Amino acid sequence: MIHAPISNELFSRAQHSIPGGVNSPVRAFKAVGGNPRFMVSAKGAYMFDEDGNRYIDFINSWGPMILGHASEVVQDAVQKAIPNSLSFGAPTRKEIEIAELIISMVPSIEKVRMVNSGTEATMSAIRVARGYTGRDKIIKFEGCYHGHGDSFLISAGSGAITLGVPDSPGVTKGTANDTLTAPYNNLDAVKTLVEANKNQIAAIILEPVAGNMGLVTPAEGFLQGLRDLCDQEGIVLIFDEVMTGFRLAPGGAQELYGVTPDMSTLGKIIGGGMPVGAYGGKKEIMDYVAPAGPVYQAGTLSGNPIAMAAGMAMLTYLKENPEVYTQLNNITDKLVKGMQQNMQQLGATFTINRVGSMFSIFFTDQPVTDFESAKTSDTALFGRYFNAMLQKGIYLAPSQYEALFVSTAITESIADQYIKANLEALQESI
Numbered sequence: 001m002i003h004a005p006i007s008n009e010l011f012s013r014a015q016h017s018i019p020g021g022v023n024s025p026v027r028a029f030k031a032v033g034g035n036p037r038f039m040v041s042a043k044g045a046y047m048f049d050e051d052g053n054r055y056i057d058f059i060n061s062w063g064p065m066i067l068g069h070a071s072e073v074v075q076d077a078v079q080k081a082i083p084n085s086l087s088f089g090a091p092t093r094k095e096i097e098i099a100e101l102i103i104s105m106v107p108s109i110e111k112v113r114m115v116n117s118g119t120e121a122t123m124s125a126i127r128v129a130r131g132y133t134g135r136d137k138i139i140k141f142e143g144c145y146h147g148h149g150d151s152f153l154i155s156a157g158s159g160a161i162t163l164g165v166p167d168s169p170g171v172t173k174g175t176a177n178d179t180l181t182a183p184y185n186n187l188d189a190v191k192t193l194v195e196a197n198k199n200q201i202a203a204i205i206l207e208p209v210a211g212n213m214g215l216v217t218p219a220e221g222f223l224q225g226l227r228d229l230c231d232q233e234g235i236v237l238i239f240d241e242v243m244t245g246f247r248l249a250p251g252g253a254q255e256l257y258g259v260t261p262d263m264s265t266l267g268k269i270i271g272g273g274m275p276v277g278a279y280g281g282k283k284e285i286m287d288y289v290a291p292a293g294p295v296y297q298a299g300t301l302s303g304n305p306i307a308m309a310a311g312m313a314m315l316t317y318l319k320e321n322p323e324v325y326t327q328l329n330n331i332t333d334k335l336v337k338g339m340q341q342n343m344q345q346l347g348a349t350f351t352i353n354r355v356g357s358m359f360s361i362f363f364t365d366q367p368v369t370d371f372e373s374a375k376t377s378d379t380a381l382f383g384r385y386f387n388a389m390l391q392k393g394i395y396l397a398p399s400q401y402e403a404l405f406v407s408t409a410i411t412e413s414i415a416d417q418y419i420k421a422n423l424e425a426l427q428e429s430i
């Protein structure tokens with residue numbers, strides 16, 4: 001049994017100085033009950049909290065720590081960069097090197113701009129798409145999350161669904177009117193929207209594999225169908241690969257599915273754990289960005305030398321060691337098969353969605369292909385399951401509507417522990 005009195009005390013204290021006690025809503029355990037754990041350190045597959053409890057981590061900072069925590073690959077590069085100053089606000093050689101590396105890895109990117117978060121990347125990408133096309137409206141998909149930019153907090157996923165605020169107060173009606181939404185995997189619905197808003201749609205933005213309503217995979221032909229539609233209608237197709245970039249393949253979901261968007265947004269792994277995002281795409285579009293073009297976007301700390309050192313080390317490692325992806329696939333296969341066997345043993349029928357090293361268990365007997373079907377999950381049961389796993393030292397995302405991320409630090413023996421914990425937690429919570 002894991003006790004966490006110090007975390008509990010810190011959480012009470014945090015309520016007085018930080019809204020909800022956390023600096024990002026998804027960290028609170030609001031949807032699953034209980035208090036969040038306050039972390040002190042992490043190494044490889046393990047995180048350690050203030051009470052000295054050890055957890056096997058399946059969030060990995062919501063994606064970035066694909067090599068596990070405190071990987072020497074990244075830490076050494078950061079330590080080497082620190083003595084040269086934390087920030088210059090002037091160009092550096094490293095920024096060119098990381099741009100060239102990203103271009104060499106991600107099929108759609110011919111030019112790229114570094115920013116400080118996934119949110120900045122998506123906000124900037126749609127501004128550029130609007131500037132480029134001279135059109136105002138965008139289409140996004142229900143249950144997809146693209147950060148907290150105003151235009152995206154419409155039918156938004158992740159913490160916004162978890163907390164029941166998919167359409168946030170504070171977003172003006174004007175902004176909301178320019179965001180049209182369609183169900184994920186529903187190409188006909190998108191065609192109808194495009195037809196009804198002829199020559200008004202600047203961009204279609206989506207997670208090519210959705211990870212923010214739990215994991216939802218693109219149906220056969222969905223991504224290609226969007227590509228064809230965008231080509232016909234002069235719409236900029238944006239793949240938000242903040243989660244999937246460098247995770248599902250060195251070139252992200254676009255490499256895996258062989259569909260090339262006009263623009264891509266990146267985050268998480270690209271900074272190796274440092275606050276980094278990026279957006280890029282066709283030269284013709286990216287040359288609209290200031291100072292090359294008229295669309296303004298800037299950042300005091302963008303291309304920060306420490307963050308670039310971390311990102312460069314991470315991406316170089318992934319490019320030079322493609323066997324990482326085979327390793328991640330194999331271990332995730334084992335996790336998923338283990339869970340399926342557990343369910344058979346218990347006579348339970350839940351849905352597991354998985355691509356590469358990302359997966360989700362939905363507590364529903366229906367296939368989960370979009371936001372509506374994701375919402376058929378029994379979230380109370382998920383809460384019990386989450387807490388049972390936590391008690392066994394397995395740290396999962398505290399919401400049904402999130403994906404789990406596997407790191408290379410998950411060994412066969414850790415996978416066995418996970419599978420055993422999964423069986424016991426299911427038995428305790430069903």
Ligand code: PMP
Nearest residue numbers: 117118119145146147240242243
């Ligand atoms: N896009 C996607 C697909 C995401 O999953 C996220 C964050 N989980 C974001 C954008 C926003 O990134 P950030 O939290 O770095 O602003």
